[in-house]
Amino acid sequence: MLGLRNIILLSPPPTQITRPSLPPVNFAAVEDNNTVGEKVCRDCGNRAKKECLFERCRTCCKSRGYNCVTHVKSTWIPSSATRSSSSPSERKKKLKIDKQSSPNVSLLPTTTSRQERGFREGLPGKIEAPAVFKRTRVTAISNNEQAEIGYQATVTISGHIFKGFLHYYGVDHNKAFPCLSQK
Amino acid sequence: MGMVGLRDVFLVAPAYHHQNAGVISGSDHMNSNAAAAAALGVGVIPLLTAGTPQQNVEDSDINFLGNNRRWQNNNNNHETQYLHFKSTNQTTVGTSSNNSGSGSGASGTATCQDCGNQAKKECKQRRCRTCCKSRGFDCSTHVKSTWVSAARRRERQVMPTGANPTAGSSLSTSSGTKKPRIVGSQQQQQQQATSHTSTSNTPPQSFETSSSRQDGGGSREAWPGQVRAAAVFKCVRVTAVEDGDDEYAYQAVVKIGGHVFKGFLYDQGLEPKEGFPSMSDLHLGGSANNHNGVSASAPILDPPNVVYGGGGGSGGGFYS
Numbered sequence: 001m002l003g004l005r006n007i008i009l010l011s012p013p014p015t016q017i018t019r020p021s022l023p024p025v026n027f028a029a030v031e032d033n034n035t036v037g038e039k040v041c042r043d044c045g046n047r048a049k050k051e052c053l054f055e056r057c058r059t060c061c062k063s064r065g066y067n068c069v070t071h072v073k074s075t076w077i078p079s080s081a082t083r084s085s086s087s088p089s090e091r092k093k094k095l096k097i098d099k100q101s102s103p104n105v106s107l108l109p110t111t112t113s114r115q116e117r118g119f120r121e122g123l124p125g126k127i128e129a130p131a132v133f134k135r136t137r138v139t140a141i142s143n144n145e146q147a148e149i150g151y152q153a154t155v156t157i158s159g160h161i162f163k164g165f166l167h168y169y170g171v172d173h174n175k176a177f178p179c180l181s182q183k
Numbered sequence: 184m185g186m187v188g189l190r191d192v193f194l195v196a197p198a199y200h201h202q203n204a205g206v207i208s209g210s211d212h213m214n215s216n217a218a219a220a221a222a223l224g225v226g227v228i229p230l231l232t233a234g235t236p237q238q239n240v241e242d243s244d245i246n247f248l249g250n251n252r253r254w255q256n257n258n259n260n261h262e263t264q265y266l267h268f269k270s271t272n273q274t275t276v277g278t279s280s281n282n283s284g285s286g287s288g289a290s291g292t293a294t295c296q297d298c299g300n301q302a303k304k305e306c307k308q309r310r311c312r313t314c315c316k317s318r319g320f321d322c323s324t325h326v327k328s329t330w331v332s333a334a335r336r337r338e339r340q341v342m343p344t345g346a347n348p349t350a351g352s353s354l355s356t357s358s359g360t361k362k363p364r365i366v367g368s369q370q371q372q373q374q375q376a377t378s379h380t381s382t383s384n385t386p387p388q389s390f391e392t393s394s395s396r397q398d399g400g401g402s403r404e405a406w407p408g409q410v411r412a413a414a415v416f417k418c419v420r421v422t423a424v425e426d427g428d429d430e431y432a433y434q435a436v437v438k439i440g441g442h443v444f445k446g447f448l449y450d451q452g453l454e455p456k457e458g459f460p461s462m463s464d465l466h467l468g469g470s471a472n473n474h475n476g477v478s479a480s481a482p483i484l485d486p487p488n489v490v491y492g493g494g495g496g497s498g499g500g501f502y503s
Contacts, residue, residue: 043421044313059298063317064449123431125418133410133439138297151444153435155416160453162416162433166446167318169436179438 065152065163123158131155136165319434319445410439416448 041048041057043064048057051070061068133151151166295302295311297318302311305324312325416433433448 046313059300059313060317063297063314066449066451123418126415127418127433128413128415130411130413131416131435133412133414133437135408150446151410151437151439153414153437153446153448155414155433155435155448157416157433161451162448163451164432164435164446164448166435166437166444169443169445171442179441 063165065165119158119160127157129155129157133166138165138167317447319447407439412437419447421447421449 040046041055041060043056043060046057046059048055049070052061052068053070054061054064054066054068056064056066056068058071061071132154134154136150136152138150149168152163153166154161154163156162293302293304293306294300295314296308297310297314300311300313303324306315306322307324308315308318308320308322310318310320310322315322315325414435414437416435419432419434421430421432430450432450434445435448436443436445438444
């Protein structure tokens with residue numbers, strides 16, 4: 001027990017020496033074989049690529065609607081398909097988001113996309129603003145499911161552009177919301 | 184030989200998951216885990232399980248123990264939800280190999296419909312934690328808990344590994360082939376993925392349907408391709424996994440074509456000058472002066488709702 005504790009106490013100083021420039025000292029997994037300083041996704045904690053400017057994994061880049069240069073649409077195969085190697089035809093499954101949902105506004109990815117403190121305090125809690133809703137098609141991983149219709153919304157609030165996907169929730173039985181398409 | 188290695192990697196992850204859930208316990212599984220770990224260089228999992236009772240003094244381990252307790256509580260909920268899932272959806276028959284061996288556990292793994300990660304069988308939406316959060320589903324399985332991120336888990340695993348010379352030698356032997364270790368690390372990451380989104384309003388009960396599929400192709404064509412209209416956006420706080428700064432996003436609930444769409448709008452950065460018309464700038468300028476952001480027309484969402492409230496608010500927030 002004492003030996004284990006001594007060994008544990010000796011390991012933190014090398015990581016601090018390895019990363020002197022990062023303000024939040026993260027004791028990430030440092031291995032001699034791997035490259036030092038692996039990134040983790042800021043939303044879900046999964047491992048993110050170093051080239052991603054938004055510091056997020058593929059899933060969170062997709063869900064946030066970022067036009068990430070690194071996580072471009074490709075012939076990516078989910079890990080469950082590679083795990084089930086019994087049938088090779090299942091490797092054709094792909095994560096599909098229709099390319100027609102790309103916005104007209106070409107936003108340049110910025111490394112400092114975080115919101116500053118003064119900007120956050122000035123954000124209104126509730127706002128009614130004109131927005132653009134574009135229909136998009138979200139395809140599930142397995143090809144058995146039909147494509148699902150969603151809407152991509154883009155709005156400008158306090159000089160910032162907010163963008164995201166609105167997913168289908170069901171029929172409005174109680175008529176709680178006014179219909180936007182009838183306006 | 185490589186295929187055998189891949190299969191051994193497959194066997195490790197569900198056994199680890201079951202051990203955390205408290206379903207499978209025995210020396211045979213420990214031996215099999217140790218053998219697979221020695222073969223592939225993933226010698227961290229048994230060390231973590233073995234080292235847990237010795238490190239009760241540290242705060243992070245206490246969180247881990249709390250996480251174990253929470254999982255045990257969730258395990259009871261999972262069983263009832265699984266029965267409920269079977270009773271509601273009889274058309275989509277899921278695999279009924281929950282408590283069987285690790286081999287069939289790997290074959291019967293439910294995958295997330297959005298990203299392909301490994302999803303829990305008890306989740307009605309058949310999605311992982313990350314996609315349930317991003318889609319705004321009020322999933323009772325993926326409830327906010329004292330979850331520890333994969334990076335911190337790997338951080339704890341590496342400390343005894345770096346000190347252990349035998350584990351170092353196994354890592355050096357596995358350095359020749361990168362694919363098995365990457366797959367192993369991905370399996371560890373898939374089971375621990377979440378994003379803490381604290382929204383003040385939960386969707387009403389009438390929208391929580393186990394089968395959220397859309398109608399046939401005919402009604403889908405009735406939905407317009409593009410709509411320019413004013414909608415109400417509610418500010419929500421999105422918390423990062425680490426203790427970094429929070430970020431604010433906007434939640435929108437709109438009705439298009441008689442159906443309700445809901446989602447989160449994230450900050451993309453400053454607006455380009457040539458991007459949007461000046462009408463929105465003038466409107467936003469007027470709204471920015473008013474700190475409450477109450478518009479002239481009657482708002483769709485109720486004003487007395489707490490904007491920055493925690494998760495699990497009242498269900499009637501969307502009714503006016």
